Amino acid sequence: MRILIIGGGGMVGQKLAHNLALSGTLGNRKIAELTLADAFAAQTLSSTANFPIKTVVADITNPVIAQSLITNKPDVIFHLAAVVSGEAEANFEKGYSVNVEGIKNILEAIRLTGNGYMPRLVFTSSVAVYGGPYPEIIHDDFHLQPRTSYGTQKAISELLVNDYSRRGFVDGVSLRLPTICVRPGKPNKAASGFFSNILREPLVGIEAILPASKSATNYFASPRSAVGFLVHAANLDTSVLGDNRAMMMPGVWGTVGDEIDALRRVAGDEIVALIKDEPDPVIEKMLSNWNFPDITSARARALGFKAENTLDEIIQVHIDDELDGKIPGRSK
Template sequence: MHVMITGAAGFLGQRLTAALIEKGSLNGQPLSRLTLLDQIEAPRPEVVSALTVEVVAGDIADISVLERCLAGEPQVIYHLAAVVSSAAEADLSLGMRVNFDATRLLLEGCAARGLSTTRLVMASSVAAYGGDLPEILEDMTALVPQNSYGTQKAMSELLINDYSRRGLIDGCVLRLPTIIVRPGRPNAAASSFASSLLREPLNGEAAICPVPTDLEMFVMSPQRVIEALLKGAEVPAAAFGLSRCFMLPGITVSVAEMLEALEQMAGAEALVRVSHVPDARITAIVSSWPARFETRKARALGFTGDADLADIISLHQRDRDVLANGN
């Protein structure tokens, strides 16, 4: 089994790489080759001799780079590369180039090589929704994104669905909830604060809350997202029906509930490390994302989510402790 990952140097890409190596197979086939693509060189994992790993550092919107990666005719492609929300809003051309143009080039490359049975799993986003929405959304709720990142993701979703309908690729689009608690430091994503609110105080550091505490978000842990990505490669094509795009089963939480959970799990001293500094730009972006979903299709296909916010924090603390102990 040859698996290709775009955005392999990102935190999801690195976690997915590690999970694939640990799993050792997909769809009952042993993992034999990994192609890891990113604009910077992805960390080369320690692997057994039976697994070939190719690390490619290059521009995903460069056709020659994609042709190099597709030459080995991967059977599964995880398309995680993206310019995140705030950056895509600040630079329309960059967002279009990476989030949409590169997706089209990837699909065209697969079609040109006749990779009709290759499963392409793309990470989309809750940001694809927006506008005047019902209280609870479903997968077939019309996509009217209110930011460029969401628009670019929605455009890519339509392309993948159409290329799958034509039999040119076997696509699967997973709309990801906001991922918390992300490891590392804050990035350019508008939602980055949601991880910082929990991660930094738990580490004894200060954090900033830029949004009103009554703002609600639809969230999921990194661990459950990785499980979903692995599952996305194994769902039978016939099970998707007419649409290859659906929302993963996250949970709805308010910022106030995040802060309450922080206090309950780490005490009042953790809560006082959070400063409230309103940011109208971040609030405008994040508040345009819906927070309540009916994820019937994902659950019917076998995808699972977190039990509650305490479960998400506990998973983060477990991973943090494992990393700190070097295990």
């Protein structure tokens, strides 16, 4: 089978590619070829694989280039490419261009291929499709009421994936990802970046700024869980989904205070002391619009999607996957 990862240069795309390279299969099918497409040159994968891995620089906002990615009819397409929340809010035109026109171009390229071509498309949506006022707990039938341009663009994309799937042009699944935490590497432009920063940086002995209140809430899953969601979605029996192909993925609800408590349990007071309060009114305002209550993710859990159960586990996954099981920030 041929696999295409659009956004293959990003953090989740790279981890997914690494996972596929190691396993050599997706579900029960042997991988014949993997293509990593991104707007910038994706770094060459360090993993060795027993199938060819191509990297392609492709601007999906151009319909002709989007179509070129579909020419060899990949069996499974992971669409992870996105302008993240902070950037989509700062650059209105770029957000709509990449996050709406980009996926529309891919969907159109698939539809126009025709001749029975109907690949599995796994699209990463986001918890940002929700917005307040919230009920006490968010069920799967809570309405799409985004409070950011990013959330709006993800909600629109979900609707497109549903309609193209209902019409038989594609076999789509949209995964509403929790906030991915702990995000490794450097901060990106996501407004939610600090939720990772306050864990990641202290663990390696670097001070981290907390720009929001300790009562700010979020819904978290690890990068390892994100890859697990994608692989599970690629193998899912979509006939049970009906016409609504979008699902909120499971995660762990918690406040910033809960994150700090978990960090203390896993890594100790010395590490926690590296978090510095420095309130930022812009971040505070954004958070006031998406201070989530808990989310059931009942549909996805029933379909076998799995995430961590505690913030402690989420921190431990980061230590295991990124820090070789150690906490370098500790003085001894």
